[in-house]
Each structure stands twice: as C-alpha cells, then as structure tokens.
Amino acid sequence: MDFHVSLAGRGDLSARIYRQLHEAIIEGRLGPGERLPPTRELAASLSVSRNTVAVAYERLTAEGFLVGRVGAGTFVCANPPSHPPATDRPGGEIPVRPVWRALAADPSPARPVLFDFQVGVPDAHGFPMAAWRRLVARELRDVGVRASGYVDPAGHEGLRAAIARHIGLSRSVRAGADEVVVTHGAQQALDLAGRVLVEPGACVAVEEPGYPPVRELFTSLGAKVAGVPVDGEGLVVAAIPHAASLVYVTPSHQFPLGTAMSLDRRSALLSWAHERGAVVIEDDYDSEFRFSDRPLEPLHSLDRGRRVIYVGSFAKTMLPMLRLGFLVPPPSLRPAIRAAKRLSDRQGEVTTQGAMAAFLTEGLFARHVRRSTRRYAARHERITTILRRDFAHRLDIVPSTAGLHLAAYLREPADVGAIVRRAADAGVVVEDLRTYYGDGPGEPGLALGYGGIELDQIEPGLRRLAACWA
Template identity: 40%
Template sequence: MNIPGDDFYALITQALQSRGSGTLQRALYRALREAILSGRLQADSCLPGSRMIASQLAVSRNTVNAALEQLTLEGYLLRSRQGTRVAHLGHREAGQSPPALDVTLASRMASLPAPTPRGTPVPAFTPGTPAINYFPLPLWRRLYDRVLREEGSALLGYGSPAGELSLREAIARHLALSRGIQCDASQIVITEGALEGVSLCTQLLSEAGDIAWTEDPGYAGAKSVFAKSGLTMVGMPVDEEGMRLETQEHSPKLIFTSPSHQFPYGSVLSINRRLALLEFARQHNAWIIEDDYDSEFRYSGELVPAMMGMQDNPPVVYLGTFSKTLFPSLRTGFMVLPKALAHAANPAIGSLLRGGHRAEQRTLALFIEEGHYARHLAAMRRLYRKRYRQLREALAVELHTPHRVLAGEGGMHLTVAIDGVDDTAIVQQAKQYQLAPAALSGYYLDTQRGQTGLVLGYGNTSASQFAPGIRRLQRLITQWQDEKG
C-alpha cells in the first residue's frame, strides 16, 4: 500500500484555504472525497494517521477524525487498527471520466404537444392567463389569516383525499346556481388544476391502448395526459357548432370536449350535437370529459348550461378550475362525478390522492360562501367583455393580412385564422418583443396539416398593448411573407 506524500498535504491545504464560508471539517471531507473520486488517492492507499494530518494542516485532531469518520460511513475509507486506507469504489480506472449518458425518452413522449411558456411576468397575448393584478389579494390574505387563526395546526395533516368538505359543499352550491348541475359534496373531488382531473379520468376509466377522442384542434394539456397514459388519440374536427361527431371504426373509451367555449376556436357545442354525443356515449359505454375551463365568462346572453346538468345520471365527468377564474398558482380545480361513479371510485381516490393544501382550500371555501367569488366573477366578466371588444377593434384596424376571427362571445382569448403562414416561426419571433400568442397549428394532432393562425390571450393583457402588439405581429407576418418570396 502506498502512502500519499507532500502533494497530499498540498492538495488538502489548498482545499482548506478556499473553503469559503464552510467549516474546516466540511472542507477537509470534500477535499478527501474529491481526491478519491478523481483517482488522485488510489484504492488501497494508506492515509497518514489523524494526529499527523492534524499537525501538518494545523487543524484540530477532532476535525480530522470527524471528516475521516464521515468518509468511512459513506464507504470511501476503510478504518481499522492497521490504519486508514482508501476503499475500492468500482472497476473504473482511477481518474477516468464516466461515459456520456445515453438519454432516450420513452417513445410516447414524441407525441406530446409543445409546452406553453409559464414565466413571470406574463408576456402580452399569452392564452389562458387571467387578469391576476385585479385579484383582491388583501381580502384573500385576511381570509387566509382567519382560517389559520381559527383552525391553526388542525390543518397541518393531509385531510381527506377528495379535498376539504367545506370547499366541496361550496362548489356544489355554486354549480347548482351557475352551471345547472345538481350534485352533492360526495360527488366532488378537489384536484390540482383541471389537468390532474384529466389524469384521474384516464386512471379511473381507461386502460393503455384504449381510444380517446379529442377535439382537433383542442386543449394541449389533455393530449399530453392521454399520450403519457398510452391512449390512442383520434381527433374530431371542430367547426362553428363545436366538435363534430364522426363515426370511426373503433369506439372510444373517453371523449374530451369543451362544449361551452371550445378551445381554441371558441365555438359552443350545439344542442343537437350535445344530445347526440350523450346518446353515443351511453350506447358505446364511453365517458365524456367535459372541460368547463372558462364558461363563467360569457358576454352575450345567459351562461351556456353544462352538459352534465342536461340529463339524470349522464355519462359525463365535469371538470372545473379556479386557475382561470382566480389565479393560476392557486392550482386548484375539481371534478364532479355521477353518483354511481363517485361511489365506485371512492376507494381508488383514497389511493391515488393524498389531500393537502387544506388552508388554501378552506380559504377558497370562505371566498365562495361569503359572495366574494361571485363578485369577482362579475367584475372580471365586465373587464374581459371590454377587452374582447377592444381587441376585435384593434384587429380590424391593425391586422391587414387576410384573416378570420374565430371566437365565441366569451372567454379570455381570440383565435385569428391566417392561411398559409408559418405560425410557429412567427410566434418564436414574437417572443423577442415580449409577445406570446400561441400558434394555432400547434393545437392539432397533426401540426403539419392544421389550420395556421394565432391564438391571442387578452385576460392578462391591458388594452393599451393591443394596437402596438397587433402592429408588431403584422410586421412579423409581412416579414415572413417577404422572405418566402
């Protein structure tokens, strides 16, 4: 066994001198560990005694022994009456760098849609983001403090996997008034946003290889869940009456739709298609996942009733979210299950979810029960209605390229269909100017064959940004057209 020489002490001394704010013990530990891993201290090398190391380094023997003991505990060193020596760490030669990793993602990852930027601050025209600066944060803070003051440590446990009972009861009462859904708290499961609701539906109601119908174009998040769950997706075309029911060779297990305000086209699923879809699901033992992401924001006429409230015991799982109506980082959504499904799924819910976020859920329950939620929705409805009309006016004046505006009278986005442009390239270039519209083609299952255009979010974009933002987008479109010749 070889014993390290003066270079050993020089190495350790240098490490101790550059230790920064760490302790001498930690610096000595790291220096020895690095020397062993790099091969400068080879296997079976015998270290000097702790007394000699301490003397040479001018540190206490306790410091040296503590570092050596930690390295021994982790397996770098072997200590016995015969002394301390370096352990064998494997077959790789001393100092040899590890080989590069062969990184291959699962094949189903290739079908995932492109991610949506979620940075802060939110750039103009980002779809799906509400006017977070209008949220009554001081009121929320008071309610949150009240919850902690009244219940305190009682809320620190997991709680019910289905979520806080007070919140589920508040949601049930709200749905009865605003969405025409008659349900009770036992049918409601609180989720971390609507996306977790989609994931739970796939786990509860489908097997890998089953078929899922999706709107085409449609919500990218649902497609991500279906892809990673191993489902086979079949796109259903969308027009001014919403999703078209087209007969396929194989029946689906899941049918995902946003009937009250289709994303991204904005159309409303007509009553004939709703009834046909419900009947189809019953006949083929399929489940409809109704994504009701922003139906509270309707700017003409009454709110469009939910599909789930149209019949008794419908084959529908209803998904709602507070990320669009309040603020995204709340990460709170919910799903409503038919009574029979809720009863059957209850044991599985207990295994799949762990509860949590109890103080936030109790705060949200108070926010709803005391009428603050209804008042906030009314205020946001007025704001978004105004922005919707102002954006349409800006498009009429500033966007000269031939286009079609696809939008229902509601929501927080407008879709502009523009034939024959590379919308993905234009969106990439727009980022340089703090503009973040989405490429319409990206919402199709086949992004190369979908309608091109831009999806413009106006929820968190002030009206003062509309005209200059559209002018910039027009210049980018013109620039792209000139380059293509």
C-alpha cells in the same frame, strides 16, 4: 453547519476528507463564505484524530479553497478556484418508457415580453390579494385543529360544499358536497379520470384542434388518442371513432377556437355515449367569463344516463399558482376516483382549500368574477375591434363571446411560424393556432389571449404584430 463525510473507500483518511470537501466546494454544496466545522468537532464526529482533519484543511487552504480567520474559524473562500465538473460515469442511464422521451422536451426559454397575448393567462393584477391574504391567515391561525392527522382525500369538506353550491347556482350542475372531489387543478382531475378509465391501447377521442396537455396526458397513460374535428357547432359526433371509450370536450367554450357546442350537438354526443357505453369528460374551464348570450346547459345537466364527468378549475378565475380544481364523477365512478385521489397525493393543501371555501361562501368569488368579467369584456371588445379594422384582409376571427382568448384564421397564405417568431423578437407573444392540432398540419391562424395584457397596451401590441407580416 453539519456536514456529512464518508470514510468509505481507498486512500488515507485525510485524503478522503480532503476529496469530499473539495468536491462539495467545486459543486457549490459548500458556498463561498460558509463556515466549516472546527477540526476538533469534525474529528470527534468521524472518530478520527484531530490531526487527520487538520491535514485536509491545511491542503485545501494551501490550494485557495479555504481561509482561516483567527478567533472565528475556517471558511470557504469568497472566490474559490474553479474546476471543470466531473463527467458522469458511462453506462448509468436508466431507460424510460418511449412515450416519455417524446414528452420530456424542455420548453423554449422565455423571452422579454412587452405585449403578452399568451393564451390562458388571467389578470394577476386584478386579483384581490388583500382579501385572499386575510383568509389564508385566518386558516393558518386555526391550523392546530387539523394538524394532528390527514383529512378526506376528496378535499376540504367546506370547499366541496361551497363548490357544489357554486356550480349548482351558476351552471345548474346538480351535485352534493359528497359528489365533489377537489384536485390540484383541472389537469389532475383529468389524470384521475384517466387512471380509472384508460386501459393501455384504449381509444380516447379529443377535440381537433384541442388542448395539447390532454392529448399528452392520455398518450402517457398508453391510450391511442384520436383527434375529432370541430366545426361551428362543436365536436363532430359522427366523426368519433367507433372504438372510442372516452371523449374529452370543452363544450361551453371550445379550446382554442372559442365556439360553443350547439344543443343538438350536445344531445347527439350524449346519445352516442349512452349507446356505446362510453364516458364523456366535460371540461368547463372558463365558463364564468361570458360577455353576451346565456350559456347553454352543461352536458352534465343534460345527462340522464350518468355518463359525464364534469371538470372545473379556478386557474382562470383565481390564479394558476393556487392549483385548485375539481371534478364531479357519476355515482358509479365515485369510489374509484376517490381511491385514485388517495393514492395520488393522499390529500390536498388544506389551508388553501379552506381559504377558497371562505372566498366562495363570503361572496368574494362572485364579486371578483363580476369585476374580472367587465375587464375582460372591455379587452375582448378592443382586440376584436382592432383586428376587424386593421387585420380584415389578413385574419378571419372565430366568433367567441366568452373566456380569455380568441382565435383567428389566416385569410391569405402566409408563414405563420415566421410571423410568430418575428413577433416574439419584437416583444409580442402570440400563439400559432397550428400548435393545437395533433393529427395533422392544421388550419393556419393565430390564438391571442387578453388576460395578461392591459387594455391600453392592446393597440400598440397589435400594431407591432401587424408589422410582422412584412
């Protein structure tokens, strides 16, 4: 392999070569068993004598870092001596904006999971992987046609057309292919909207409780994020701060409570946005999975003042790893959103987007959603039945007829954090509802997902959870 050695610095040439090879082995850049260049070859590349390189090799061999094999060459020893890593030089820290010191905390290390009630996780086992592989392979066979240049930053033309047709039929969202911008998931869609709309110090209203990454995203952009309470009809429009210029909502299936915004509340929100000249971001993140009741029309369909940005994602319906989402901005925002997308990543991953276009147009997506909805409906019914039977004196379930999770408030005082920790120790992952509040302690309760747990595992998992109240 080629190995870069710099001869800059003090000391004789052999010492410099020795030092850099020694550091490479200690730091793992040269791994056990790796073959080093022959002394003649390395000497020629460095324009030094062969003896200069040989002295460095001999010293490393004597110290147990290298081993020579007759007729084969020089290799790093299988078990080279270990040395403590060199400490960083003082004074090398680069300052970052204060907001990023708060946002850069590492997540807690993963624990073994036996019963996964994590929120927002779809059923990967139910994904039609064979069909998806076939479509991706087909796209890769045709990649030569597109490989010579960049494509539209707004995304694969066929996928934009397929998304426009899909949301037009399933959600009554009126949009043409040229109005859709394909993104790397809903989070990038929100980031693009924030880049275009949020000035430092601007007031952005979000649901309380709500989706934490949204609050963190707008905070990172310099916004003053205000939580607006949610009740049984959705966001309390009367509580939106007067200074708010942007409002983020999940009206079809409020995250994390699961309630749907009433028609009266939707009309009030749109009237408020029109009167204030504000913008509403409608995140329709999992409306495909409904088990009863017809969904109300999206805000985007009710909007006559063109104040709504409609955001969708395939993270819950497909797989999060595919990183596919989209947004439909109002006409006045379209040029800026497209420019922000171009500056953000120039273009998306075209092969995946092409496969997704075929997945939609060939009817595979609709079939997958129907099958998934039946599975999730059965899990939703099972978990709801058990909670009402075995946790009636402990939990009050928030009514929900869609999505991949449900929420429940505590009926009697208890240490929710301790319950969640004991459950984790027992191999049961549930989430503390208070983590979704940003401006206060929040209502004590639990959020339980059912996308990542099989039907027959729900009851034993909830039995373990019940024991964690002791």
